[in-house]
Amino acid sequence: xxxxxxxxxxxxxxxxxxxxxxxxxxxxxxxxxxxxxxxxxxxxxxxxxxxxxxxxxxxxxxxxxxxxxxxxxxxxxxxxxxxxxxxxxxxxxxxxxxxxxxxxxxxxxxxxxxxxxxxxxxxxxxxxxxxxxxxxxxxxxxxxxxxxxxxx
Amino acid sequence: xxxxxxxxxxxxxxxxxxxxxxxxxxxxxxxxxxxxxxxxxxxxxxxxxxxxxxxxxxxxxxxxxxxxxxxxxxxxxxxxxxxxxxxxxxxxxxxxxxxxxxxxxxxxxxxxxxxxxxxxxxxxxxxxxxxxxxxxxxxxxxxxxxxxxxxx
Amino acid sequence: xxxxxxxxxxxxxxxxxxxxxxxxxxxxxxxxxxxxxxxxxxxxxxxxxxxxxxxxxxxxxxxxxxxxxxxxxxxxxxxxxxxxxxxxxxxxxxxxxxxxxxxxxxxxxxxxxxxxxxxxxxxxxxxxxxxxxxxxxxxxxxxxxxxxxxxx
Numbered sequence: 286x287x288x289x290x291x292x293x294x295x296x297x298x299x300x301x302x303x304x305x306x307x308x309x310x311x312x313x314x315x316x317x318x319x320x321x322x323x324x325x326x327x328x329x330x331x332x333x334x335x336x337x338x339x340x341x342x343x344x345x346x347x348x349x350x351x352x353x354x355x356x357x358x359x360x361x362x363x364x365x366x367x368x369x370x371x372x373x374x375x376x377x378x379x380x381x382x383x384x385x386x387x388x389x390x391x392x393x394x395x396x397x398x399x400x401x402x403x404x405x406x407x408x409x410x411x412x413x414x415x416x417x418x419x420x421x422x423x424x425x426x427x428x429x430x431x432x433x434x435x436x437x
Numbered sequence: 438x439x440x441x442x443x444x445x446x447x448x449x450x451x452x453x454x455x456x457x458x459x460x461x462x463x464x465x466x467x468x469x470x471x472x473x474x475x476x477x478x479x480x481x482x483x484x485x486x487x488x489x490x491x492x493x494x495x496x497x498x499x500x501x502x503x504x505x506x507x508x509x510x511x512x513x514x515x516x517x518x519x520x521x522x523x524x525x526x527x528x529x530x531x532x533x534x535x536x537x538x539x540x541x542x543x544x545x546x547x548x549x550x551x552x553x554x555x556x557x558x559x560x561x562x563x564x565x566x567x568x569x570x571x572x573x574x575x576x577x578x579x580x581x582x583x584x585x586x587x588x589x
Numbered sequence: 590x591x592x593x594x595x596x597x598x599x600x601x602x603x604x605x606x607x608x609x610x611x612x613x614x615x616x617x618x619x620x621x622x623x624x625x626x627x628x629x630x631x632x633x634x635x636x637x638x639x640x641x642x643x644x645x646x647x648x649x650x651x652x653x654x655x656x657x658x659x660x661x662x663x664x665x666x667x668x669x670x671x672x673x674x675x676x677x678x679x680x681x682x683x684x685x686x687x688x689x690x691x692x693x694x695x696x697x698x699x700x701x702x703x704x705x706x707x708x709x710x711x712x713x714x715x716x717x718x719x720x721x722x723x724x725x726x727x728x729x730x731x732x733x734x735x736x737x738x739x740x741x
Contacts, residue, residue, distance in 0.1 A: 293740060296738045296739070296740035297740040297741075299678045299681075299734055299738040299740075300734075300735065300738060300739050300740050300741055301741075302674060302678065303675055303678060303731050303734045303735055304735075306671045306674055306675055306731070307728075307731055309667075309671065310667075310668075310671050310724065310727065310728075312667075313667060313668075313724070327660055328657070328660075328710065329710070330710055330711070330712055330713050330716070331713060333713060353480070356479055356480075358667065362514060362666060362667065362670075363461075363462075363464075363465060363510065363514065364462075364465075366514075366518055366670055366674075367458045367461065367462050369674050370454060370458055370518075370521050371455055371458055374451045374454065374455060377451075406480065406481070406482055407482070408482055409482050409483060409485060412482070420462065420465070423462065424459075424462075427455050427458070427459055430451055430452075430455045431452065431455055431456075434448045434451040434452060435448070435452050436445060436448035436449045436451075436452050437449075437452055437453075505632070508631060508632075514666060515613075515614075515616075515617060515662065515666065516614075516617075518666075518670055519610045519613065519614050522606060522610055522670075522673050523607055523610055526603045526606065526607060529603075558632065558633070558634055559634070560634055561634050561635060561637060564634070572614065572617070575614065576611075576614075579607050579610070579611055582603055582604075582607045583604065583607055583608075586600045586603040586604060587600070587604050588597060588600035588601045588603075588604050589601075589604055589605075
């Protein structure tokens, strides 16, 4: 395997990993947006918008729209971090650039579809299918890592 | 330190990191299994199994078995990801292969025991002890990274 | 770019990444401390402190101090892991050591302030500002990665 291909795979990995991590980080301001518009906060010190002490107390509450974004964020943590870790190891196994690009694009695309499906509560199986595509990509890369670099 | 040893440590790290991340990812289908069998979902759009609108509404609920698996998944995120990050840096400090293998095997073994203890609700201290072994391994590796590669 | 600078940036990254991950791991024993002192556990098998079955049953409950530490831990997961992943890729783009040190120190400092602000419930905007500094550092590094190593 040529050194150039390796470098390119690593550059592609860097690009897609950064994009999908930025997407994950975007869930935090989105949660903040829903917390402010739904007036639903987790901490008493965040309710300075409230005018009276009673109003402030009522603003520490659970809101379904906020919880939905938080579940989406949690699902990102559970799926994107495994992709980044296994993707890094996969990039070091020297795969074909075209295969690597296909896997990285599939994963990142599936996670964008997953986020839109989750936050907009689109009917299933849009969210389920996009989640499965992401899982399948990470499994493919894990298989390659284990068959190429096994040392138990 | 010989280059061969370094490569072997990195191969061993790749193998164990991939195995323990796959174990963590397995918690997602396990959660799904409990959600379906306990008929307890987080989102209204996931309750297509329900026949009537009332049944669907009742299926959006919290179930203790589901929550237990989710707590186990969360504990994995909080422990396995630090292991992977610090383990990668540790592998680059050029440790002895035998020491590295011992630490990696201890960690991965402890997390499998932790998962079984948690999901099957085994009496303590099985879960507590396995959690502590994992923490201790990560601390050992962090100590080595900080004493080998300190640049503040 | 000189190879020495690269190595130093990587050593600096290793040091700060390990410190901030250790800080994140410290949230677990802190949660344990609050669970024991507030007598509020998540699992029935953890309530062996209780003398009678009724007391044990009452100890499986939600406590606001415990939840606060857990929210802080969750926020660490959502911010520190993106920093570590993007920071690793950033360190490989060959930045100036002084710039890299500034970014790493800003991030780690901001996360320590964030934890103190969150756990001690300091009035806003201490927590909000420290969170924003951390996000801004990670965005800066992501920008550098995408402009240096873009391969889509």
